[in-house]
Amino acid sequence: MVGSAIVRTLEKRGYSNLLLRTRDELDLSNQASVQAFFETEKPDYVFLAAAKVGGILANDTYPAEFIYENLGIQTNVIHSAHLAGVQKLLFLGSTCIYPKMAPQPLKEEYLLTGPLEPTNEWYAVAKIAGIKLCQAYRRQYGCDFISAMPTNLYGPGDDFDPETSHVAPGIMRKMHTATIEGKTEVELWGTGRPRREFLHVDDLAEACCFLMDNYSAESPINVGTGKDLSIRELAETLQEITEFSGDLAFDETMPDGTPRKLVDTTRINQLGWKARIPLREGLEQTYRWYVERCTNAVSAK
Ligand code: GFB
Secondary structure (H helix, E strand, C coil), X not given: CHHHHHHHHHHHCCCCCCCCCCCCCCXXXXXXXXXXXXXXXXXXXXXXXXXXXXXXXXXXXXHHHHHHHHHHHHHHHHHHHHHCCCCEEEEECCHHHXXXXXXXXXXXXXXXXXXXXXXXXXXXXXXXXHHHHHHHHHHHHCCCEEEEEECEEECCCXXXXXXXXXXXXXXXXXXXXXXXXXXXXXXXXXXXXXXXXXEEHHHHHHHHHHHHHHCCCCCCEEECCCCCXXXXXXXHHHHHHHCCCCEEEEECCCCCCCCEECECCHHHHHHCCCCCCCXXXXXXXHHHHHHHHHXXXXXXX
């Protein structure tokens, strides 16, 4: 989702010399393959968006995959970028790197000031290691490696599998399916009280290009909208968008995760960047994308 959005944004800006590889063409968890790619292609700029990601249940169910795959991908790419003399690298983290009970909004300096949320500490520890790799290579070798911490993302290209996805695509799909199947209820996880901030992936892609041009420092920098809402409010908005007329049933045996994750975006705003896509509009566009994709998949069979 993120890589494709960055490519769309770069192409819109007129870049035609992009070095792209699919997962099948280049396995980023394979050190030798990554090193060979960098030695041969010698990229100037690197956007490191590749990661093993998922929603709260996937994070909690597959801790080994989340820590192992992410440590591997980012270590291989960052080290090879250094060896190949890359001019600038942007590493993408996540706001789950901040302590579970950190004051809100989350400022960049809250990193490593308290315990992490247990459901995603494996992913968070890997992402914190990625930030530290960038900082270490900057300090020791003078590499211009930066890291950005986006808040919860959504948009075209997302994972809509209800078991592994994040909340917005997960609920969209559950409501879409329930309407088709004539169900009167959808099951949601937790209490509905946690608050989350959602950023459209095209806004993140703009922010990544902006930071490549305008940011060069050791500290990670937050990327968000500065606004959050409760999961119940999100679900009610999605009921309107998907036209699901049934009830919301919250399964409180499922985890809530972090109570709130609102990022402080003062730094990036002061540099001159702001998110543009309003949540309602972005969710509507994402739902249209999902429905078109489902319809095409069905008619292709
Ligand atoms: O999006 P989500 O999985 O990620 O869940 P996190 C957000 C909230 O929505 C949680 C609730 O309180 C969930 O319990 N929720 C309600 C649901 N219904 C659903 C549903 O049908 N599907 C899902 N997925 N959630 C992830 C981290 O945490 O966020 C990752 O695990 C990463 O490490 C990512 O940082 C951005 O915000 O809780």
